[in-house]
Amino acid sequence: MMTMTTPAWFAELQEAAQAEYESLPMPTRKIESWRFGNIKQLDFEGFTPEDQTNITLSIPDLPEGVICMPFEEALEKHSDLLQQYFMRNTPRLGSEKFAALHKANVKGGLFLYVPDDVVVETPIEVNHSLSGSNKISFPHTLIITGKNAEVSVLDRFGSANNEDAGLCIAVNDLIAGEGSRLTYCALQEVNLTSRFIQINETTVERGATAKAFTLNTGAQWARNESLSKLNGEGGHSDMLSCSIPSGTQQFDQRTFQHHAAPHTNSDLLYKNSLHENAKTVFSGLILVDEDAHYTDAYQTCRNLMMNDTAEANSMPGLEINADQVKCSHGSTSATISDEEIFYLRARGIPPHKARRLIALGFSAQAVDKIGNEVLESAAFEAIERKFATL
């Protein structure tokens, strides 16, 4: 399938993945990880892998030693690194089958390696455009930061036009080495006939900080699985998301905060504003391993119900096997209060505009936590683009 020479280990891996895909059963709603989910969306009948990827990389001037290139090029030039890091773990949040499909068909995407003590100031930007009807795209993002390195990436997903029904099964692995800072921002704005599956795994080593943000405004159906594993003391993970479904859009989000080492902390904030007949599912789990004492883990999912026909499902979960931990989770579903509208109306803002302003502000709260101006403003713009259509 590859135009360039494929390393033998990779060909074997892909063959095994294809067999795995075929042997794994389709999920059912009886499985907890698909509870409240829409299994019908997993029918890919008639879809074929895309022939040509449509991905562009905007790479700023990079310090010496940084490897930043399309996935295929990396496979050829840095086969050893890829062999070491490429999809090391099986996903645990329900999409094992689709991760295997991705592994067997991966095409296009970003490979980024930042060596020890190197700081990349300007964000690296990747643009994915789904094109062609009934085509499946399998882009991969693999980011590795060495000791005390720093980098940020903006990953945009869009469609070539508004009509073609596409399917994107994206996997991104973020590996934050000791003391490094890794910031990743995915903006999902594909067209409303397309479907989107994103499987994220973040690994945070000692003293590292990882931030992963996902925005969902596009797709008729999107499933995001996000796992953060804290492996070393002092590790910190921020898991952020902002979703603005409208019409009949359905977003299904599953998260997992896995504290495998003591003195680690994680903070999750998912903000959903639901318009019209939109439906969301949020299922989160904090797992604190037996020896991961002194863990701080927080999980918050807030649903803003903008219409009487919207539906929000929340399953915020905790599994604590250690002590000296501080954990909390919270989930709320509510609408804008009359007082808030009144406050803005008293200042001359008409009701419909007041509602939009409040919803906008609600969504923006997750963006504020990214902590990178370029990524934040890109996310804000995407939010505003969505609100302009409502």
Add this chain to the structure above:
Amino acid sequence: MSYDTSTIDQETQDAISVDQAKGDFSFPENHKFDAGVGLSSDTVDYISNVKDDPDWVREFRHKGLKTFLDKPMPTNWATKDLENIDFDKIRYYLSDGQKPKRSWDEVPPEVLETFERLGVPEQERAFLAGVEAQYDSEAAYSNVKEELEKDGVIFVNSTEGLKEHEEIFRPWFGKVIPTGDNKFSALNSAVFSGGSFIYIPKGLKVKHPLQAYFRINSENFGQFERTLIIADEGSEVMYMEGCTAPKFETATLHSAVVELVAMKDAKIQYITVQNWSSNVFNLVTKRGMAHEDAEIRWIDCNIGSRLTMKYPGVVMKGERARGEVISIALANDGQHQDTGAKMIHAADNTTSNVISKSISVGEGRSTYRGQVHIPKNLKGCKNNTECDALLINSHSKTDTYPAITVRGNQHVTQHEASVSQVSEEMLFYMEQRGIPEAAAMSLAVNGFINELAQEFPMEYSVELKRLVELEMEGSVG
């Protein structure tokens, strides 16, 4: 400072044993009727024959058995420990063939002694309006104060309820919890025996609580009581249940079904203090249906058992109905308390409240599992859920798995959970003032549940605090 308590000293061991000893005794079996070991349609027929069931009940049982056999174990979400229940080794019906007595004097001496030791007759004299005491499959004693009987209160066992009061019993029986609700409600439907049937007439507010006490005396025995409480318009009732079993070598199964019906403006409070021995599988389905302006409160305290799975629920069927679950769970070594609440909003302006506090001691595991459901086309529904977990030792475990579905923008739901420890500062503060560490820990835990313990009637609240204190002994080394 370390809280590792792998070794428990003799003194604290004795302190724990004192409490265990209260329920840990049994008498030789003296059963006239014994359905034998294992479950088949013959077992069901045996029970039906002994109880002289009407045909509709016999059919109901057989349908229950079929559903039970067809349904898989819910291990896709629940603990695998369920697979350790050997349904072929359980005895499903044991009784001495006696009708429940209305006077303790007529109760067989060993049964009387059992309940005397558990303090039931004493409590009855002190503050109860009526008592039913169940010994294995059937009630040994059942009595309600005369004046209540005159007012039309019915308080009998389920067998008498379905025979003598079919016109009230049958329309609601199995309606709040259908046979196929889950595998264990189906099992109960097949082999149920004992439990209470209560009817409170219109407008009557029963001042003193009614109580039932469930006692398992025989090894390998499964207790399957079935309770139905109907509070007619504008009435009020408080019902309390207590349960114990001796500690046998083999696992025992307790699988009850409890249905509550609160008609318009009625109020039912259902209080459970469970202290099963640590090899009982306690798998109970409890649900209430609240009509217009009615209120149902489940106040549930789970201490003991090997595995408890219990999620009291309220279906708020009428406008402005209210549902509440207040839950305290304490999981000690080898125990798993999987408890929670189920709130189904089915009418406008209904409100529900869930407050759960759990304590995990030693290697105990406590789990909160909840469901809140607000379907479409409703308005003004409110839910508040709070779950707090306290971990005492480094091997203690706790989980929280809520599921909240909200359709529409005219509702408010909030869920909050926290996990914490008794802080070292707090213990240090108390120790400085001469309170030994163990006592300080006990004080801190009682403080944690104090707010909820006050929801129980005074007699129960005192008992509850004492039980918690005893469970906490030896948790700090």
